[in-house]
Amino acid sequence: MKRVLGLLILSLLAAPALAAPTVDGTLDGSYGAPYAVQTVxxxxxxxxxPTGLGAGxxxxLDAAYATFSGGRLYVMLTGNIEPNFNKVSVxxxxxxxGENTLNGALAYDFGNVSQNFGGLTFDxxxxxxxxxxxxxxxxxxxxDVVNRAASAPGAELGNYGAATSGSGTGVQSGSILAGGTATTGADAGMFLTQNLDFGFNNTNTAGVTGGTAAADPIAAAAVTTGLEFSVALADIGATSPGDIIKIHAVYGNGDNNYHSNQVLGGLAAPQDNLGGDGGGGFTGSLSGINFNQFAGDQYFLITSPGVPEPATLALAGLGLGGLALARRRQRK
Ligand SMILES: [Ca+2]
Ligand SMILES: [Ca+2]
Ligand SMILES: [Ca+2]
Structure with missing residues (x-):
């Protein structure tokens, strides 16, 4: 028992607690290296x-970062989202x-355009x-966030939130409230038990340039602003240490029927927009996109540290004085 406690103390001392990122759309140092960098x-x-308001x-999507703190997943996608209702989907x-090929029957989002994802196949x-x-x-x-796994046609579970800070500017933030306003359409209810926070900073003017050729990875990795969010691990079912979380991020149009060439993990260059058929054609849906037909993994993978037990949190909160006390108690 003494040895176990000693190892626990060593591990606590060796792994300084990562500061929780501030969910503001700006990359925090605690994220560390990117999990994916744009290739096209x-x-x-x-x-x-530079105002982020979208003239020009x-x-x-320049790069993807992720980290964990206090039982929450933090994700930072550096880049830009144009103010014309084009979408980043994660x-x-x-x-x-779950769905390797998306089910077109689930209906949510404005005009139920989620249905246009039907038929899209992931790696x-x-x-x-x-x-x-x-x-x-x-x-x-x-x-918006939607729990597709727990949804059924006519009974979709999702939560929606609009920015409460900076509206109308290039830097905004807000939260999707747990138990908050339902998304549009026929949604039956909400599923978040904790708020999902988001931040957006659209002021990047560097990063990847326009075109279809290989991106400059150094420029892509240098971008520090974009879309950031934080969600409770309990709300995405990744509460045990070692749980694998795979994330696919993509930029497309507002109707979800025309994808760009911006995906993380990235596509192999040269690569034009995917459109709806994978080849840049418009078909009215994304059903022709099959990421198995594109080299590499169009997702990145992270490993959950799990949700801390209350006792572990309490021990961590004791600090060094508490550890010394724990040592003394252990000697009895
Ligand atoms: Ca941040
Ligand atoms: Ca799954
Ligand atoms: Ca692939």
Whole structure:
């Protein structure tokens, strides 16, 4: 027991607690190295407006970062989202089962355009459970989260939130409230038990440039602003240490029927927009996209540290004085 406690103390001392990122759309140092860096120039416009309001706007996904703190997952996607209701969609695979090919029957989002995702196939081994999406049209930045795994047609579970800070500017933040307003459409209810926080900073003018050729990875990794969010691990079912969380991020149009060439993990260059058929064609849906047909994994993978037990949290909160006390008690 003494040895076990000693190892515990050593591990606590050796692993300084990571500061929780501030969810503001700006990359925090605690994220560390990116999990994915963009590989292709953007063909949805190269953002060039330092105000972030979109004159000369564009859309790009430069790099993806993730970390954990206090039982929450933090994700930072550097880049830009144009204020024309184009969307960043993030699919999370964090529980067993789910959709490798998306079901077109689930209906949510404005005009039920979620249905246009029907038929899209992820890389083998990626089985989506949750769908987050974000967009704005020059006013408030908005984000939704939908639990696809627990949804059924006519009974979709999702929560929605609009920015409460900075609306109408290039830097905004807000929360999707637990038990908050339902998303549009026929949604039956909400599923978040804790708020999902989001931050957006659209002021990047560097990063990848416009086109379809290979991106400059150094420029992509140098971007420090974009879309950031934080969600409770309990709300995405990744509460045990070692739980694998796979994340697919993609930039596309507002109707979910025309994808850009901005995906993380990235596509192999040269690569034009995917469109709806994978080849840049418009078909009215995304059903022709099959990420198995594109080299590499169009997702990145992180490992959950699990949700701390209350006792572990208490011990961590004791600090060094508490550890000395624990040592003395152990000697009795
Ligand atoms: Ca931040
Ligand atoms: Ca899954
Ligand atoms: Ca692939």
């Amino acid at each position: 120039q953007t063909n949805f416009g190269d953002a060039s407006d 706007g564009g859309g790009e 699919f999370i695979d964090s529980i067993l089962g 083998a081994g990626f089985e989506a459970d949750y769908h987050l999406f974000a967009r704005w049209g020059g006013g408030a930045f908005e984000m």
